[in-house]
Amino acid sequence: MAGRTRPDKVVSITSGRPVTSYDVARHAGVSQSAVSRCFKPGASVSKKMRARVMAAAEELGYQPNAIARSLITRRSNLIAVLISNLTNLYYPEVLAELTQRCSAAGVRVLLFTLSREAEADEVLQLVWPYRVDGVIASAQLSPAHVAEFEKRNVPLVFYNRYLNSVSVSSVCCDQEDGVRQLIDGLYKAGHRKFAIIAGPPDSVVGVERKTAALERLEELGIEDAPVLGEDYSYENGFNSVNELMAAGGGPPDAVICANDVVAIGALDAFRVNHGLVAPRDISVVGFDGVGPATWKSYDLTTIRQPVRRMTEAAVSMLLAMIEEPEMPRERRVFSGILRTGSSAKFAE
Amino acid sequence: MAGRTRPDKVVSITSGRPVTSYDVARHAGVSQSAVSRCFKPGASVSKKMRARVMAAAEELGYQPNAIARSLITRRSNLIAVLISNLTNLYYPEVLAELTQRCSAAGVRVLLFTLSREAEADEVLQLVWPYRVDGVIASAQLSPAHVAEFEKRNVPLVFYNRYLNSVSVSSVCCDQEDGVRQLIDGLYKAGHRKFAIIAGPPDSVVGVERKTAALERLEELGIEDAPVLGEDYSYENGFNSVNELMAAGGGPPDAVICANDVVAIGALDAFRVNHGLVAPRDISVVGFDGVGPATWKSYDLTTIRQPVRRMTEAAVSMLLAMIEEPEMPRERRVFSGILRTGSSAKFAE
DNA sequence: CTTCTGATTGCATTCGAATGCAATCTATGA
DNA sequence: TCATAGATTGCATTCGAATGCAATCAGAAG
Numbered sequence: 001m002a003g004r005t006r007p008d009k010v011v012s013i014t015s016g017r018p019v020t021s022y023d024v025a026r027h028a029g030v031s032q033s034a035v036s037r038c039f040k041p042g043a044s045v046s047k048k049m050r051a052r053v054m055a056a057a058e059e060l061g062y063q064p065n066a067i068a069r070s071l072i073t074r075r076s077n078l079i080a081v082l083i084s085n086l087t088n089l090y091y092p093e094v095l096a097e098l099t100q101r102c103s104a105a106g107v108r109v110l111l112f113t114l115s116r117e118a119e120a121d122e123v124l125q126l127v128w129p130y131r132v133d134g135v136i137a138s139a140q141l142s143p144a145h146v147a148e149f150e151k152r153n154v155p156l157v158f159y160n161r162y163l164n165s166v167s168v169s170s171v172c173c174d175q176e177d178g179v180r181q182l183i184d185g186l187y188k189a190g191h192r193k194f195a196i197i198a199g200p201p202d203s204v205v206g207v208e209r210k211t212a213a214l215e216r217l218e219e220l221g222i223e224d225a226p227v228l229g230e231d232y233s234y235e236n237g238f239n240s241v242n243e244l245m246a247a248g249g250g251p252p253d254a255v256i257c258a259n260d261v262v263a264i265g266a267l268d269a270f271r272v273n274h275g276l277v278a279p280r281d282i283s284v285v286g287f288d289g290v291g292p293a294t295w296k297s298y299d300l301t302t303i304r305q306p307v308r309r310m311t312e313a314a315v316s317m318l319l320a321m322i323e324e325p326e327m328p329r330e331r332r333v334f335s336g337i338l339r340t341g342s343s344a345k346f347a348e
Numbered sequence: 349m350a351g352r353t354r355p356d357k358v359v360s361i362t363s364g365r366p367v368t369s370y371d372v373a374r375h376a377g378v379s380q381s382a383v384s385r386c387f388k389p390g391a392s393v394s395k396k397m398r399a400r401v402m403a404a405a406e407e408l409g410y411q412p413n414a415i416a417r418s419l420i421t422r423r424s425n426l427i428a429v430l431i432s433n434l435t436n437l438y439y440p441e442v443l444a445e446l447t448q449r450c451s452a453a454g455v456r457v458l459l460f461t462l463s464r465e466a467e468a469d470e471v472l473q474l475v476w477p478y479r480v481d482g483v484i485a486s487a488q489l490s491p492a493h494v495a496e497f498e499k500r501n502v503p504l505v506f507y508n509r510y511l512n513s514v515s516v517s518s519v520c521c522d523q524e525d526g527v528r529q530l531i532d533g534l535y536k537a538g539h540r541k542f543a544i545i546a547g548p549p550d551s552v553v554g555v556e557r558k559t560a561a562l563e564r565l566e567e568l569g570i571e572d573a574p575v576l577g578e579d580y581s582y583e584n585g586f587n588s589v590n591e592l593m594a595a596g597g598g599p600p601d602a603v604i605c606a607n608d609v610v611a612i613g614a615l616d617a618f619r620v621n622h623g624l625v626a627p628r629d630i631s632v633v634g635f636d637g638v639g640p641a642t643w644k645s646y647d648l649t650t651i652r653q654p655v656r657r658m659t660e661a662a663v664s665m666l667l668a669m670i671e672e673p674e675m676p677r678e679r680r681v682f683s684g685i686l687r688t689g690s691s692a693k694f695a696e
Numbered sequence: 697c698t699t700c701t702g703a704t705t706g707c708a709t710t711c712g713a714a715t716g717c718a719a720t721c722t723a724t725g726a
Numbered sequence: 727t728c729a730t731a732g733a734t735t736g737c738a739t740t741c742g743a744a745t746g747c748a749a750t751c752a753g754a755a756g
Binding site: 379381 | 733734735736737738740741742743
């Protein structure tokens with residue numbers, strides 16, 4: 001028997017073309033459908049048949065062709081992940097978790113990065129042809145885009161984005177609650193003179209953080225907090241502090257930053273350009289809880305987003321929607337976890 | 349005419365099933381092959397036909413099914429990107445560039461992240477079924493793995509990895525040259541007492557950096573440099589410095605770190621735990637040139653990898669191999685770019 | 697030993713686009 | 727006006743796996 005199979009094996013390997021179920025079938029002396037069934041869990045196959053087919057498959061190095069399978073089953077087992085700026089330190093972490101969880105669930109990830117938020121139109125044109133089973137989007141999509149998902153029956157889950165006007169499933173960190181925790185702790189510690197360094201005006205999350213901060217400050221009777229900034233970069237934090245100080249009126253007590261990297265930029269500007277050291281002279285807080293937040297030079301007080309639980313939720317929501325398209329839309333909001341460091345005088 | 353097309357349109361949109369080329373053909377009153385040809389650049393189609401088909405396609409919202417196309421053309425237009433640890437700050441940057449360039453080249457990216465380097469076996473099993481046109485791997489693969497790529501005729505390009513024993517195309521940054529530049533500059537600036545904080549022993553690049561450093565030091569007549577460390581983390585840098593100082597013998601003049609994040613950890617340990625501030629009391633250099641390297645608190649002297657050019661090279665090499673499978677294997681090595689900061693006394 | 701039932705197996709078709717080939721059309725020149 | 731070459735178009739088949747249906751088989755019961 002080995003004598004008969006050896007030549008086949010060599011032929012198939014050197015032929016260069018990938019091995020198909022027909023090759024395996026011929027080699028095992030059974031029908032193609034039998035081979036197919038052996039690779040489908042729960043199909044009706046006798047033990048003997050399975051052993052025979054698996055042996056042949058093994059010998060030829062057969063792997064079912066996912067492309068062909070997708071065509072007939074209308075299930076690609078692919079999901080698209082859209083991420084707007086991988087350069088934001090927060091997202092690599094999210095992406096790593098997402099792909100990990102998707103792999104565990106037997107789903108492959110097609111990655112799309114948008115350099116400009118506006119690029120969504122073009123990117124979606126690249127997504128549709130692959131008939132992905134679903135999409136996780138951490139990028140700004142318009143209601144029109146969402147409508148197209150509906151029309152095409154492609155499940156969509158937003159990650160840290162959402163649209164007020166449309167019902168879409170989403171996973172978010174509770175920005176408002178997080179900002180509140182930060183401000184309250186700063187207030188309790190005695191700070192009264194606040195400043196805000198905001199993120200990009202086209203980021204819902206960024207705007208929400210800013211708005212929540214202003215609201216909470218107002219509730220506490222503080223209405224004159226200056227608002228600067230325009231993106232999520234280190235430079236934004238750094239330059240905004242310089243502007244703030246140049247404006248006169250002395251340094252603030254506490255600065256609320258759009259995210260950790262901005263806070264890090266702000267801390268550096270205070271120390272390097274103005275000789276103000278946290279937490280003695282100034283308090284700075286961030287948001288996200290990225291790796292560098294815990295570096296000793298910064299040791300940020302921040303709100304850590306529960307990335308593991310959030311990605312877990314996003315993936316399982318998406319998979320559920322894929323299984324059951326009528327699944328009602330759901331918005332899951334997770335509370336951030338306060339981390340106190342030496343970047344701020346803070347009272348819990 | 350509009351009166352006749354309207355109903356079709358509604359039906360096709362509400363039917364839920366994706367629009368196929370047959371739908372478009374029927375709607376335009378032509379054959380399916382005509383529709384197919386209209387979407388293939390360079391095919392023989394009259395202007396009139398193209399206009400008619402495109403109009404129908406537009407109306408129905410037709411997008412060619414990439415899955416079906418892949419099946420018949422034996423080209424998936426997919427490439428797999430394998431990355432071992434997205435948590436290493438260097439890789440998100442690489443990944444962003446890679447996907448950008450692939451998109452530009454009309455190729456989609458299937459992302460696979462390996463949590464453990466050893467996971468390659470399992471991950472490759474997930475890669476094969478999708479019949480990807482090629483793979484870019486920034487993960488450790490064994491010669492056996494590479495052999496499987498050969499057997500399956502799947503083009504492979506290593507990114508910052510390579511195997512000495514096997515001929516595989518790869519793109520690398522010249523580690524040896526970079527380390528030399530760093531050490532020579534430190535030496536010229538008067539440093540004689542060196543220490544090395546190495547990366548993970550299973551990372552080719554990490555080992556190469558360490559070895560190159562030891563070699564160069566030896567050439568300069570320095571043979572007693574201690575070697576510590578075991579991974580690419582901040583903690584590794586931080587703890588290694590503490591160990592180094594605990595060992596007695598006083599602080600070194602200069603520390604060569606496995607990468608920027610390790611250098612950052614080292615700087616923090618020196619300053620926080622031992623009151624040594626760079627560049628006055630100590631010199632620390634990193635490698636990679638990641639974003640945080642330029643943050644004012646660290647301002648690293650480091651070797652910046654030309655990520656744009658390297659990713660560009662990786663993608664174009666892979667695409668060339670896909671077009672022309674007999675393309676000879678090639679190893680492209682880029683020189684890193686020296687960045688001098690205030691983390692070290694340094695003489696160019 | 698026969699009959700019947702449930703489990704296996706194979707046959708034939710399907711998914712949606714691409715493409716070789718033959719049929720048809722167009723435009724050109726005689 | 728007619729023949730002819732070149733451009734278009736449609737027909738029929740193909741890619742590789744999944745699956746409904748019918749045929750076959752094994753084992754249990756009579």
